[in-house]
Amino acid sequence: xxxxxxxxLGTSVTTTVSDTQNIWVRxxxxxxxxxxxxxxxxxxxxxxxxxxxxPYVMCDDxxxxxLQETFxxxxxxxxxxxxxxxxxxxxHATSQxxxxxxxxxxELYPSMTQTIYAALESxxxxxxxxxxxxxIVNPVPQTVLMTPLVVCDDNxxxxxxxxLTDKDDEALGGQTEFTVSYHTTEQNxxxxxxxxxxxxxxxxxxxxxxxxxxxxxxxxxxxxxxMDLIVDVLPIAEPVTIDPLCDDNNDGLQTFDMxxxxxxxxxxxTNVVVSYHYTELxxxxxxxxLGTSVTTTVSDTQNIWVR
Numbered sequence: 001x002x003x004x005x006x007x008x009l010g011t012s013v014t015t016t017v018s019d020t021q022n023i024w025v026r027x028x029x030x031x032x033x034x035x036x037x038x039x040x041x042x043x044x045x046x047x048x049x050x051x052x053x054x055p056y057v058m059c060d061d062x063x064x065x066x067l068q069e070t071f072x073x074x075x076x077x078x079x080x081x082x083x084x085x086x087x088x089x090x091x092h093a094t095s096q097x098x099x100x101x102x103x104x105x106x107e108l109y110p111s112m113t114q115t116i117y118a119a120l121e122s123x124x125x126x127x128x129x130x131x132x133x134x135x136i137v138n139p140v141p142q143t144v145l146m147t148p149l150v151v152c153d154d155n156x157x158x159x160x161x162x163x164l165t166d167k168d169d170e171a172l173g174g175q176t177e178f179t180v181s182y183h184t185t186e187q188n189x190x191x192x193x194x195x196x197x198x199x200x201x202x203x204x205x206x207x208x209x210x211x212x213x214x215x216x217x218x219x220x221x222x223x224x225x226x227m228d229l230i231v232d233v234l235p236i237a238e239p240v241t242i243d244p245l246c247d248d249n250n251d252g253l254q255t256f257d258m259x260x261x262x263x264x265x266x267x268x269x270t271n272v273v274v275s276y277h278y279t280e281l282x283x284x285x286x287x288x289x290l291g292t293s294v295t296t297t298v299s300d301t302q303n304i305w306v307r
């Protein structure tokens with residue numbers, strides 16, 4: 001073709017042989033028609049390969065709520081490079097920047113959720129390939145200021161049995177798809193080890209701090225918050241007597257003024273209130289308060305309950 005000046009390829013030549021192809025060049029004097037031939041090798045160098053990159057996911061642990069974290073892009077290098085040698089990696093905000101090898105991002109890159117671009121370049125051939133990389137910041141569960149979990153001390157030893165799961169709803173605050181767990185230390189909560197419950201007896205008398213961990217079932221992002229256990233001392237019912245009353249109409253019933261009884265039962269205690277009930281169940285449920293003027297319903301002698 002070169003000899004016969006046919007099959008001119010023009011100035012845009014697509015190779016037809018893999019990797020390296022030799023083509024012919026014809027140099028002709030247009031005045032005399034004399035010409036000379038030479039050859040040139042067209043070489044197609046292999047490009048590096050980047051497999052599809054897995055998203056780089058972080059939880060919004062620092063300054064929770066701003067949905068921004070600092071990504072250490074150097075930790076992605078091994079995934080970008082794989083087993084290839086003689087290559088260098090850079091990261092860029094746009095695909096064009098990655099292609100042009102301009103404005104590389106720092107290794108420690110503060111970012112919200114966004115897509116950036118990884119570029120892999122051969123140090124031998126200069127061939128360059130680009131792939132997208134998703135940076136994702138997942139929110140952590142919202143925490144609340146927990147109210148104490150309180151039980152009454154039924155035997156004055158300072159210890160009680162707590163049903164920890166009674167606090168699940170308060171801890172969640174309406175959030176769904178979260179797991180609630182309870183731990184004796186903040187470190188255990190952060191490490192998600194040695195979960196307690198659902199019932200737990202305090203190991204410190206009267207008051208103890210526990211830590212609640214909220215874990216997102218989908219992202220596994222978590223947050224922790226403290227909660228106090230409190231064992232409240234029971235009031236003490238002091239000994240009490242009340243004088244009998246005379247039956248003024250022979251029906252066996254009478255109305256008793258209990259106001260003086262209340263002060264006897266309370267003694268020197270403060271912040272307590274006394275109520276009177278016909279039945280133990282009413283006293284337990286704090287219902288059917290009789291007030292301080294109690295009329296008997298059983299002839300002659302009647303036992304009532306004091307709460």
